[in-house]
Amino acid sequence: MQSYITRYVQVNGAAIHVDGGLYYRGEASGAEFLAEAYKGIGLDYPKFYKMDPLSRLAVLATEMLLKGRKITQEYKPEDVAVIVTSAHSSLDTDLRYQQSVATAPSPSLFVYTLPNVMIGEVCIRQGIKGENTCFVSADFDPEFQAGYVNGLLVEGRAEVCISGRADYLRGGMNAFFMLVEKNPASLGEYNTQTIKQLYDRQWKN
Amino acid sequence: MEELMQTLKGQIVEQLNLQHIKPEDIGDDQPLFIEGLGLDSIDALELIVLLQQKYGIKLANPSEGPTVFKTVRSIAEYITAHKAA
Numbered sequence: 001m002q003s004y005i006t007r008y009v010q011v012n013g014a015a016i017h018v019d020g021g022l023y024y025r026g027e028a029s030g031a032e033f034l035a036e037a038y039k040g041i042g043l044d045y046p047k048f049y050k051m052d053p054l055s056r057l058a059v060l061a062t063e064m065l066l067k068g069r070k071i072t073q074e075y076k077p078e079d080v081a082v083i084v085t086s087a088h089s090s091l092d093t094d095l096r097y098q099q100s101v102a103t104a105p106s107p108s109l110f111v112y113t114l115p116n117v118m119i120g121e122v123c124i125r126q127g128i129k130g131e132n133t134c135f136v137s138a139d140f141d142p143e144f145q146a147g148y149v150n151g152l153l154v155e156g157r158a159e160v161c162i163s164g165r166a167d168y169l170r171g172g173m174n175a176f177f178m179l180v181e182k183n184p185a186s187l188g189e190y191n192t193q194t195i196k197q198l199y200d201r202q203w204k205n
Numbered sequence: 206m207e208e209l210m211q212t213l214k215g216q217i218v219e220q221l222n223l224q225h226i227k228p229e230d231i232g233d234d235q236p237l238f239i240e241g242l243g244l245d246s247i248d249a250l251e252l253i254v255l256l257q258q259k260y261g262i263k264l265a266n267p268s269e270g271p272t273v274f275k276t277v278r279s280i281a282e283y284i285t286a287h288k289a290a
Contacts, residue, residue: 035224050223105254106251107247108247108248
């Protein structure tokens with residue numbers, strides 16, 4: 001069985017690209033870019049403001065990835081998987097929480113001191129109930145990503161998967177999300193080579 | 206009391222990251238949780254922190270929370286009573 005990339009999104013802290021084309025370019029940088037982009041893409045989800053930057057990044061990227069789709073109507077919510085990797089995990093929020101401990105520990109920071117929370121926010125926003133996990137790895141590993149996600153699809157543990165990478169630390173950010181389906185009307189096969197090509201391309205935008 | 210309620214509204218918006226709400230949009234007697242402003246359990250913890258940080262008041266009995274944090278007015282009344290105490 002072959003799986004395919006039907007859309008991909010890149011958020012690099014200055015712009016949002018969809019399928020390689022510029023969708024939104026902001027003027028702010030760092031965390032302010034995320035708030036600016038929220039308005040720029042017309043997202044209406046007040047809970048966004050309560051999220052930490054990593055979750056905001058993942059929610060924004062997913063919003064663009066699924067724009068115009070009704071993914072949990074097209075598929076059972078239980079059949080939509082989310083598999084994301086990250087280099088710095090929740091470190092940005094961990095550090096800010098550590099600072100808050102000196103005065104008064106912040107409950108709203110504490111709840112974001114796990115990387116899986118960004119996936120939880122994505123699932124809540126989109127109504128997704130399928131298998132999900134976040135792997136922490138220093139470098140993006142297309143071979144691992146392709147192997148893990150294709151395994152899910154082959155084994156029938158998911159019918160569609162949001163697959164990619166999200167990373168945020170001290171204002172620097174990068175998100176690269178792909179929608180992986182069994183639908184052959186696609187941008188390319190979901191395999192190590194294509195993932196690597198698309199991931200590398202984002203740095204040229 | 207009026208001045209304290211206005212101050213509280215600003216502090217609530219800031220502490221709870223309610224960037225989509227203006228302080229003046231919060232009613233004095235508007236329920237803060239569920240059907241009102243839509244705050245949740247984490248927000249309740251942040252309100253406890255706010256009382257400690259800004260007013261030096263510790264909520265002695267957590268079961269008082271739902272009553273104390275019902276509205277901006279009820280918080281202001283609690284602060285007034287406990288600051289004077």
